[in-house]
Amino acid sequence: MxxxxxxxxxxxxxxxxxxxxxxxxxxxxxxxxxxxxxxxxxxxxxxxxxxxxxxxxxxxxxxxxxxxxxxxxxxxxxxxxALLPADAVGRARVRAIAQSIACEIHPLNNLRVLGYLGGELGLSDEQKRTWYQHWVCLGFEALEQQLARDAATGRFCHGDTPTFADCCLVPQVFNARRFDIDLSPYPTLQRIDAHCATLEAFAAAAPARQADAA
Amino acid sequence: MxxxxxxxxxxxxxxxxxxxxxxxxxxxxxxxxxxxxxxxxxxxxxxxxxxxxxxxxxxxxxxxxxxxxxxxxxxxxxxxxALLPADAVGRARVRAIAQSIACEIHPLNNLRVLGYLGGELGLSDEQKRTWYQHWVCLGFEALEQQLARDAATGRFCHGDTPTFADCCLVPQVFNARRFDIDLSPYPTLQRIDAHCATLEAFAAAAPARQADAA
Known part of the structure; x- marks a missing residue:
């Protein structure tokens, strides 16, 4: 592979x-x-x-x-x-959390979008930062509510074993930190992210530990 | 339900x-x-x-x-x-096509993004149209290449029965038409869209046929 x-x-x-x-x-x-x-x-x-x-x-x-x-x-x-739960409703919940990051937050903030904002639209770095933070905070706010109120949330986004949802959450939290976003309004996201960081599978996947890190 | x-x-x-x-x-x-x-x-x-x-x-x-x-x-x-093929590679292909629309094109062009561009960033209607067309054309160009060169493409995006990929393609083509995007560079997408339109399941889902259509 x-x-x-x-x-x-x-x-x-x-x-x-x-x-x-x-x-x-x-x-x-x-x-x-x-x-x-x-x-x-x-x-x-x-x-x-x-x-x-x-x-x-x-x-x-x-x-x-x-x-x-x-x-x-x-x-x-x-x-x-397994990185998806066994039941259909649980699987739908995990996929929806993953997609709320992969379809609602990240597409607005990737390199080519930031390139268009700075290039074609001539936005300043400050305007780009505001754009970035806007979509991350909007998405994280909804996700925080969703996770905090639901008994299905455990040490990870869904129960006590990692799923697709955690695979998506951790990189998005990493990005948020890179862009100096205050994470204090999202205690559940922070708690899950911190728990993931204790697992070598997550830690070894971090950007700084890749061979191509500058 | x-x-x-x-x-x-x-x-x-x-x-x-x-x-x-x-x-x-x-x-x-x-x-x-x-x-x-x-x-x-x-x-x-x-x-x-x-x-x-x-x-x-x-x-x-x-x-x-x-x-x-x-x-x-x-x-x-x-x-x-089934709306997904039976084999894992085929399923991955269908999901990737669906996501190339749902994660790469549509998130940049939905109502709340257009609202931010016009509101917070004060872009003109013309600039918003250019933005919209940019992301649709970029995505459609890649998708056209991907579908046109692959023997797995049939009357639908994958073989001769509809899948998740077609469920995503048809609404995105509908949107492109609404925004006056020239579809002639995408003959494969147009052909698949036209074939889908012959099926009542697709036709009955169209915006104009919904009870809440203005």
Whole structure:
């Protein structure tokens, strides 16, 4: 298995956590999203993945894209340990939490969007920071409410074992810290993030511990 | 089963198609995203769904959110007809296509983002249109390449039966038309969209045919 990755990519970070939790060793092939004008735009990578995004996972000749789709694939092909609960409602809850990050927060704050805001729209760094914080805080506020009020929340987002939801939460919290976002209004998110950090599967997936970290 | 929906919501439209394809009749509860300052922001709806987004699906006392998570739930609880292929690589491909729309295109173009661009950032209608078209065209270009070159593409995005991918594609093409985007560079997307339109499950889910259409 080969993972096309970038140390700071939030979506690649999710997949690295899932691989570690499942004990799968994948060869890591770095694609630098900033250097050389963005290596993900180079013809060789675009030929592989027309989306020009990371992560991508190569397994037995197939090239898989989109972090959540890759995680579902890993769950189906390497079911133990499970990263989704056994019941349909629980699975829907975990997927919804993951998607509330992957579809509502992160897409607004990735590199190419920040590039458009600064480039095409000529926004200042201050305006970009405000944009970034706006979407993170809006998303985290809803997620905090949702997790804090629900008995299904445990030491992790769902019960006492890690799921897709935690694989998405930890990279988003990491990003929030990078952008100096005050996390004190989100005690449940902070508590879960801190608990995840005690597990080597999460810690080893962190950007600073990747071979391509600058 | 009850579906909280808005006729023009692209995410609700996906779920309506999936319900129709599976022959599930759900009571439709409209949440008007524009009227009354946005009914999704009203306390009664926020109490139900802290995310303040549509769609949401109520089933046997559980409230499910996020369109793709709802579709996975429907697939697990009502497996026939299947909207995901039987093989893990095929399933990953379908989910990745669905997510390339739901995580890369649509989040940048929904109502609240357009509201921020026009409000907080004071962009003109022309700048907002350019933004909208930029992300749709970027996403459609990659998707067109991906679908056109892959033998797994059939009359639908994956083979000859509809999947999650088509449930996501059709609403996004509908939106693109609303914003006057030239679809001629995307013949494969147009062909699949036209084929879907021949099926009553897709046609009956269209915004104009919903009870809450203005």
């Amino acid at each position: 080969k993972l096309y990755t970038y140390f700071r990519s939030s979506a690649a970070y999710r997949v690295r956590i899932a691989l570690n939790l499942k004990g799968i060793v994948a060869e890591q092939l770095p694609v630098h999203l900033v250097r050389n004008g963005g290596e993900q735009k180079l013809p060789a990578y675009r030929a592989l993945n027309p989306q020009g995004l990371v992560p991508a996972l190569e397994d037995e000749g197939a090239l898989l894209t989109q972090s959540l789709a890759i995680m579902e694939y890993l769950e189906e092909t390497h079911p133990t340990p | 009850k579906l909280y929906t808005y006729f023009r919501s692209s995410a609700a439209y996906r779920v309506r198609i999936a319900l129709n394809l599976k022959g599930i009749v759900a009571e439709q509860l409209p949440v008007h995203l524009v009227r009354n300052g946005g009914e999704q922001k009203l306390p009664a709806y926020r109490a139900l769904n802290p995310q303040g987004l549509v769609p949401a699906l109520e089933d046997e006392g559980a409230l499910l959110t996020q369109s793709l998570a709802i579709m996975e739930y429907l697939e697990e609880t009502h497996p026939t007809p």
